[in-house]
Amino acid sequence: MTDIGFVDRVAIVTGAGGGLGRTYALELAARGASVVVNDLGGSAAGVGADASAAQKVVDEIHAAGGAAVASHDSVATPEGGQAIVSAALEAFGKVDIVINNAGILRDRTFAKLAHEDLDAVLDVHLKGAFHVTQPAFRAMKENNYGRIVFTASNAGVLGNFGQTNYGAAKMGLVGLNNVLALEGAKNNIKSNVICPLARTRLTEELLGPLADALDPELVTPMVVYLASEACEYTHEIFSAGGGRYARMFVGLTPGWFAGKGAAVSAEDVAAHLDDIRAQDGYIVPSSVTDELGALLPLLQSD
Numbered sequence: 001m002t003d004i005g006f007v008d009r010v011a012i013v014t015g016a017g018g019g020l021g022r023t024y025a026l027e028l029a030a031r032g033a034s035v036v037v038n039d040l041g042g043s044a045a046g047v048g049a050d051a052s053a054a055q056k057v058v059d060e061i062h063a064a065g066g067a068a069v070a071s072h073d074s075v076a077t078p079e080g081g082q083a084i085v086s087a088a089l090e091a092f093g094k095v096d097i098v099i100n101n102a103g104i105l106r107d108r109t110f111a112k113l114a115h116e117d118l119d120a121v122l123d124v125h126l127k128g129a130f131h132v133t134q135p136a137f138r139a140m141k142e143n144n145y146g147r148i149v150f151t152a153s154n155a156g157v158l159g160n161f162g163q164t165n166y167g168a169a170k171m172g173l174v175g176l177n178n179v180l181a182l183e184g185a186k187n188n189i190k191s192n193v194i195c196p197l198a199r200t201r202l203t204e205e206l207l208g209p210l211a212d213a214l215d216p217e218l219v220t221p222m223v224v225y226l227a228s229e230a231c232e233y234t235h236e237i238f239s240a241g242g243g244r245y246a247r248m249f250v251g252l253t254p255g256w257f258a259g260k261g262a263a264v265s266a267e268d269v270a271a272h273l274d275d276i277r278a279q280d281g282y283i284v285p286s287s288v289t290d291e292l293g294a295l296l297p298l299l300q301s302d
């Protein structure tokens, strides 16, 4: 494998003033990328702002001889997203890479969840990724090149108590990625999802004894690969944490086919649940077309 480099590449990393995003920005810059270090600099719950968060990381990159500019805009508005992309275009002339990483937490059990905690989390994670990625995607299309990483979470892909707002936002990003990967394919724009596990201010109280083993720097190599020209994959979800790197996916079981034209009752479904749920022979469809492709032969059989 040749070295993975980023010379002449321009990257935007949102939420890069601390935690995981900072490690991505530092590593991309160390490998030659020009980086827009974006961070609003608020609290873990998304309150307040502090321009020094992004600037400190830019200073670190400059001290190491790299190229970077700071952006203090919030991803949570369309104007903020546009401003972040404009910062890249104005400073470096293009956008090759977007790592959507900015995030906040407003954990509540579902019965107690307030609308403002739903809106705040959807605005930063899900809509924030739209706000930044859409103007960047338009610029990438013009250059026929792009690498996009969305940051989901096992809290959404798998589920975690007390995080309905966060889980919904994070799984929404998987849907965004699934469609964007298809739309970007003809312009060599690859789009993937990372589910990180790392010790940061968002997780330090949740990880217990595992925290020591979950250095943020152990997530960075997976994200750097996905952001690179070397990345061969698109439309995928990867889990990274503690030195373990794995693929996650949505699978489709062969299921139970009632027969062409058959009348099916709820009782029939209940009687065949073992077949419906059996995992042997599952496929990992990469679009709606793949699922229809699996159904078509059944519907065409006599």
Ligand SMILES: NC(=O)c1ccc[n+]([C@@H]2O[C@H](COP(=O)([O-])OP(=O)(O)OC[C@H]3O[C@@H](n4cnc5c(N)ncnc54)[C@H](O)[C@@H]3O)[C@@H](O)[C@H]2O)c1
Residues within 6 Å of the ligand: 014, 015, 016, 017, 018, 019, 020, 021, 038, 039, 040, 041, 042, 043, 044, 046, 053, 073, 074, 075, 076, 100, 101, 102, 103, 104, 124, 128, 151, 152, 153, 154, 195, 196, 197, 198, 199, 200, 201, 202, 203
């Ligand atoms: N740490 C983990 O184990 C873990 C697990 C799953 C998912 N994640 C996700 O990884 C991402 C990074 O989180 P982290 O753990 O490094 O936490 P973190 O709090 O250190 O980093 C998040 C950064 O996003 C910034 N931010 C928040 N709102 C913003 C906004 N509106 N505009 C711009 N920047 C904003 C924050 O200021 C902060 O620096 C988040 O999306 C988080 O949900 C983390």
